[in-house]
Amino acid sequence: MMFEYFYDQKILLLNEHKLKSIVEYNYSESLIPDMTVYSNAIGTIRASTEGGSGYEAWRAFTDSNQNWGSSTTGYPQWIGFTFNDLTKVNKYEVTNGNGTLSTRYPTSWTFEGSLDNLEWTVLDSRKGESWTGEKTAREFEFINSKAFKIYRLNISSGNNTISIGINRIKMFYKPQPTLITINKMSPTENEFLSYGMESSNVKTLISFDTVRSIELETSQFGSGKVFEHSVDLSKRRTKKILLL
Known part of the structure; x- marks a missing residue:
């Protein structure tokens, strides 16, 4: 009893x-500091594709109101971060793009972790998601106590058949x-x-x-x-x- x-x-x-x-x-502050380049002392930003100058992947990890835009090569598309050290994550935040990219948001994806960039563990899965308006932040929590070095948002579909636009990605951990x-x-x-x-x-x-x-x-x-x-x-x- x-x-x-x-x-x-x-x-x-x-x-x-x-x-x-x-x-x-409580949840930590964002595990990834404000980025203005692809790499810093914490780790490195990576993405499947980029839509050219002005839409580089690092722009989704800065607070200066910029956007990552994928190229027009279809799906899947992914964007993520490789930590230099093993890191636990159990919440992430995605902000859809602003301007012309505000309507090019992901609708279905998995949030994944990996130790070697070969084998991936699905930590969170979403389908049929949507954003209202531009530059709207949405948080997604999941249970995870395992540390990985690499995390990515692996996007399988979006509301636009051409490309994906994301304004901001953040990752957090709460013990x-x-x-x-x-x-x-x-x-x-x-x-x-x-x-x-x-x-x-x-x-x-x-x-x-x-x-x-x-x-x-x-x-x-x-x-x-x-x-x-x-x-x-x-x-x-x-x-x-x-x-x-």
Whole structure:
């Protein structure tokens, strides 16, 4: 059995006679800095084709309102970044082009990672996507804890049969949550404030990168209301949660 204690919008989990909490992390800043050339100390920009002068691939990695435009050779087309070091990514952002390229956006693609530029792992797949207006940023999140050196947006179709235009591509990473284990069953008010998590974080019970144990002295828990509710956690060993 696993239990949840509620205190002022925060909860602690109780499982196997120990309190549990989940520490969430925020996404990083863009893993690729503003680029004005193809390579820097972080890595190198690559693309399948370029539409000539003024539409080079590096222009999709700069904040100066420029565009990468593919050549008119059809699909697939791809654009990506090779990191010098192994790097984890689990979110990317794509901004469609502006001006004449605003209507030449991708509609179906895969976001892929590779270690050697030969074998590719599909991390995210999209079909039938669209953009409203020009220069509109859209974010796409996915689960990934594996580090790759090369990432690419591999475009299989677009709303224009001639070419693709992309204004900006960014990549981000957020670590998986940390599961904290506390060696006691009854939390104090201060422990709720210190280790309690938002109830929305219960969804992250699926996966953790780190497990951390905390040793605390046992103390009396204050008064409060008691609730009971079943939650389906069939993907984990725990099959039921009682809310206290």
